[in-house]
Amino acid sequence: MTRTLRRALSALAAVTLMLTGTLAAAPASVAAQTIPLMTGIRTGQNPGFDRIVLDLTAGPAPAVRYDLVDELIADGSGEIVWLTGEYFIAVTATPAAAHNDAGNPTYPGPRKFRTRNLQNVMAVAVTGDFEGTLSIGLGVRSRTPVTVFTLTAPNRVVIDIRH
Numbered sequence: 001m002t003r004t005l006r007r008a009l010s011a012l013a014a015v016t017l018m019l020t021g022t023l024a025a026a027p028a029s030v031a032a033q034t035i036p037l038m039t040g041i042r043t044g045q046n047p048g049f050d051r052i053v054l055d056l057t058a059g060p061a062p063a064v065r066y067d068l069v070d071e072l073i074a075d076g077s078g079e080i081v082w083l084t085g086e087y088f089i090a091v092t093a094t095p096a097a098a099h100n101d102a103g104n105p106t107y108p109g110p111r112k113f114r115t116r117n118l119q120n121v122m123a124v125a126v127t128g129d130f131e132g133t134l135s136i137g138l139g140v141r142s143r144t145p146v147t148v149f150t151l152t153a154p155n156r157v158v159i160d161i162r163h
Contacts, residue, residue: 034059035132036155037106038098041124043115049160050118054093054136056155057106062093062134064157066148072137075128084114084123085139091148093157096134098126119163120144 036056044051056062067090072081098107112125120140128135136159144162151158 035095035097036060036062037100038096038126038134039106041107041109041126041136043118043121043124045118046160049162050115050121052121052124052136052138052159052161054096054134054157054159056093056096056157058155060095061150061152061155062096062157064091064093064148064150066091066146066159068143068146072125072127072139075130075133075135081112081125081127081137083112083125083137083139085141087140087143089138089140089146089159089161090127091136091138091157091159092128093134093136093150095132096157097132098129098134120161 034057036059038054038056040055042053042055044053069088069090072083072088072090073079074081099105107126112123114123115121120142121138122141123139125137125139126135127137138159138161140161146162147158147160149158150156
């Protein structure tokens with residue numbers, strides 16, 4: 001088959017599809033992905049580690065990361081977040097938020113609280129909720145290994161800190 005004949009057949013096929021209505025146009029707008037919303041923070045002491053769990057609504061599981069930092073910084077303002085602890089861990093989850101589309105909080109609990117029931121983690125703070133990134137700060141007694149991961153069905157961010 002010659003090059004010219006292939007081009008002509010391709011053009012004819014495209015015109016036929018458009019005339020018969022089988023070639024659909026792309027939707028005018030693509031629905032935005034649902035961002036998981038934080039609804040709760042749970043804490044618990046386990047053999048060998050403390051666990052912090054962020055409960056989230058349905059949506060894509062967020063990517064999570066943590067950093068050992070000298071001080072916790074509030075997203076947006078850049079202000080220092082004063083929190084009980086000798087050392088600090090900053091955890092981020094993206095995409096995730098603690099407010100709905102109307103700007104109302106979806107997490108009814110305190111933005112900062114002590115964790116007297118845990119061995120290493122002394123306090124937890126919501127340090128940011130900005131542009132699809134949720135930030136949590138932890139104050140700890142000692143620098144020990146940290147593991148951060150997500151679980152689905154339902155969505156959760158899990159932070160484990162060894163004693």
